[in-house]
Amino acid sequence: MWRALPALILTDLRLALRMRTVVFFNYLFPLMFFFAFAEFLDAHGEACAQVAGMVLVIGILGNGLWGAGMRLVQEREANILRRFRVTPISPTPILLASVVTGWLLYLPALALLCALAHWIYGMPLPTRWVSLLVLTSCGIWAFRAIGLIVASVVNGVQESTVLIQLLYMPMLFLGGAAIPVELLPAWAQVAARFVPSYYLVSSMQNALGRGDPSAWYGSEIAAMLLTTGVGLFISRQAFRWEKDDPISPRARWYLAAVLAPFLLLGVWQLATAPPADGARKPSPAERITPPDTPSSADPAAGCAQCPPHRPRFPA
Amino acid sequence: MIYVKELRKQYDGFLAVKGISFEVRPGEVFGLLGPNGAGKTTTVEILEGLRQRSGGEVRVLGFDPAADGLQLKDRIGVCLQQAALPDRLRVREAIALFASFYSRTVPGEALLRRLQLWEKRDTFFMHLSGGQKQRLALALALINDPQLLFLDEPSTGLDAQARLEIRSLIGELRAEKRTLLLTTHYIEEAERLCDRVAIIDEGRIIAMGAPREIQEHTLGASTIELQTGQVLPPGELPAWPGLLRQSRDGSGRGLTIVTTRPAATVMDAVPWLIAHRIELQDIRIRRPSLEDAFIELTGKNLRD
Numbered sequence: 001m002w003r004a005l006p007a008l009i010l011t012d013l014r015l016a017l018r019m020r021t022v023v024f025f026n027y028l029f030p031l032m033f034f035f036a037f038a039e040f041l042d043a044h045g046e047a048c049a050q051v052a053g054m055v056l057v058i059g060i061l062g063n064g065l066w067g068a069g070m071r072l073v074q075e076r077e078a079n080i081l082r083r084f085r086v087t088p089i090s091p092t093p094i095l096l097a098s099v100v101t102g103w104l105l106y107l108p109a110l111a112l113l114c115a116l117a118h119w120i121y122g123m124p125l126p127t128r129w130v131s132l133l134v135l136t137s138c139g140i141w142a143f144r145a146i147g148l149i150v151a152s153v154v155n156g157v158q159e160s161t162v163l164i165q166l167l168y169m170p171m172l173f174l175g176g177a178a179i180p181v182e183l184l185p186a187w188a189q190v191a192a193r194f195v196p197s198y199y200l201v202s203s204m205q206n207a208l209g210r211g212d213p214s215a216w217y218g219s220e221i222a223a224m225l226l227t228t229g230v231g232l233f234i235s236r237q238a239f240r241w242e243k244d245d246p247i248s249p250r251a252r253w254y255l256a257a258v259l260a261p262f263l264l265l266g267v268w269q270l271a272t273a274p275p276a277d278g279a280r281k282p283s284p285a286e287r288i289t290p291p292d293t294p295s296s297a298d299p300a301a302g303c304a305q306c307p308p309h310r311p312r313f314p315a
Numbered sequence: 316m317i318y319v320k321e322l323r324k325q326y327d328g329f330l331a332v333k334g335i336s337f338e339v340r341p342g343e344v345f346g347l348l349g350p351n352g353a354g355k356t357t358t359v360e361i362l363e364g365l366r367q368r369s370g371g372e373v374r375v376l377g378f379d380p381a382a383d384g385l386q387l388k389d390r391i392g393v394c395l396q397q398a399a400l401p402d403r404l405r406v407r408e409a410i411a412l413f414a415s416f417y418s419r420t421v422p423g424e425a426l427l428r429r430l431q432l433w434e435k436r437d438t439f440f441m442h443l444s445g446g447q448k449q450r451l452a453l454a455l456a457l458i459n460d461p462q463l464l465f466l467d468e469p470s471t472g473l474d475a476q477a478r479l480e481i482r483s484l485i486g487e488l489r490a491e492k493r494t495l496l497l498t499t500h501y502i503e504e505a506e507r508l509c510d511r512v513a514i515i516d517e518g519r520i521i522a523m524g525a526p527r528e529i530q531e532h533t534l535g536a537s538t539i540e541l542q543t544g545q546v547l548p549p550g551e552l553p554a555w556p557g558l559l560r561q562s563r564d565g566s567g568r569g570l571t572i573v574t575t576r577p578a579a580t581v582m583d584a585v586p587w588l589i590a591h592r593i594e595l596q597d598i599r600i601r602r603p604s605l606e607d608a609f610i611e612l613t614g615k616n617l618r619d
């Protein structure tokens with residue numbers, strides 16, 4: 001297995017970079033969201049960290065759910081996995097290679113987005129690079145693992161599309177990746193606590209901006225690592241080489257199992273810090289900006305290290 | 316090399332393989348023939364360790380495929396009917412990838428040269444012709460230098476030229492004394508390449524042996540067609556050795572003889588024609604083919 005793994009990773013990387021759709025969805029698609037959000041929300045300076053965090057999670061969700069979930073299904077439908085099946089490899093290196101490839105493909109997107117946010121919108125360069133890197137990595141691994149389970153429990157590309165959409169949309173809109181959670185109704189804010197992307201969005205925004213510097217995101221990282229481990233184990237058990245291989249009747253429940261860490265995290269979060277009833281929630285910028293730093297409501301303020309910029313729309 | 320005894324495979328109450336037994340000896344080319352759904356693919360997949368059997372005993376290279384699947388796959392080569400690889404994988408990359416799966420490999424360059432793919436080493440899989448794809452599939456099956464090769468319909472779907480190329484390569488593998496288990500739809504392929512064949516129908520082996528033995532044991536009759544320069548004499552024709560039936564054609568200058576002793580019939584027919592001052596213009600002898608035997612045994616065409 002250990003000889004096959006680097007070869008599979010290298011092959012997966014080559015194939016991914018030769019596909020325009022992979023390049024588009026990993027690099028251009030998140031950037032389109034980034035520029036649209038940044039312009040629409042006029043997010044300059046530190047406020048841009050909010051947008052960058054959201055967009056990074058959109059990229060991670062796409063890379064994980066669509067990247068891992070679809071690729072394996074397509075290879076199974078094309079009988080490519082059947083060809084691998086007659087060789088002396090188990091599903092483990094194939095699954096690990098998928099997770100590692102997704103991670104390697106996404107790291108340049110992280111660097112690119114931070115650099116563009118800094119140069120164009122004056123976002124301060126993240127000071128907690130390690131936290132950001134760890135969160136991004138854990139996010140990619142966890143959502144790739146979920147994507148791999150999806151691939152194991154569906155019959156074909158169409159079914160895969162439906163199931164991925166069912167996971168992707170709530171994570172995008174309820175988890176705060178597309179709409180700040182603070183803008184959602186109260187019931188949706190409660191529901192958001194059970195959505196994995198919620199934890200990733202909030203911790204990424206904190207790591208990118210100037211949230212609590214002592215935060216180390218232990219529970220979020222633990223939940224994502226647990227999801228990765230459980231997800232890989234389950235996708236190993238449910239792995240199907242050929243489309244004619246039967247799907248275990250319990251297989252679809254495996255998805256629920258892999259989301260269990262976030263259900264527990266949601267219960268714990270609600271018990272320890274329930275959202276305030278009806279009260280106006282702080283804006284994303286307010287939430288991460290300590291009182292002694294310039295408010296992001298004044299986009300021209302920024303920080304000393306950032307290049308000066310002019311607000312697009314005068315206040 | 317391969318030992319199969321009373322092999323059975325059941326799917327949801329349907330018995331696809333009903334207790335078949337055979338052996339494949341070292342250096343032998345063994346063919347499995349049968350119509351679609353006969354059970355040959357299931358049998359081969361059990362031998363390759365891809366499916367679990369429901370009953371019976373199987374040994375391949377001394378391994379039980381159900382228990383020692385990975386060890387077995389490390390030692391065998393498998394060439395599937397459809398060479399399936401990612402479209403944008405280059406030929407040399409495919410060879411390198413598959414080489415990483417095995418504990419023992421042969422140099423990829425030598426393999427590509429031998430299979431006439433060296434010039435195509437930087438070509439994407441999707442840009443290869445059908446024959447080149449199948450040659451690549453064969454190269455991947457040979458990357459671990461296996462002594463036992465499973466070839467599943469290796470020339471199906473190829474054009475005549477590519478089919479000839481693949482058959483020629485299989486002939487080379489045979490000359491190297493590798494053991495081959497071949498499933499095929501092409502009777503002439505089995506007749507030409509296989510030392511022994513087993514005909515499978517509805518999950519059972521209905522005939523097994525050298526292609527010629529099967530032909531002789533089933534039909535055993537040859538057809539001799541004579542074309543003469545003059546009209547054959549009227550009246551009763553001689554009773555040739557082993558004669559089953561004979562008939563003249565409409566012109567009176569053609570004679571078809573169905574006999575179990577074609578050589579003796581020819582030896583008698585030629586002096587008989589000379590004695591009647593009839594010039595022999597053409598003679599054709601058609602021995603019963605494996606396809607004839609197959610149709611007689613199963614009542615089906617092989618491609619049904």
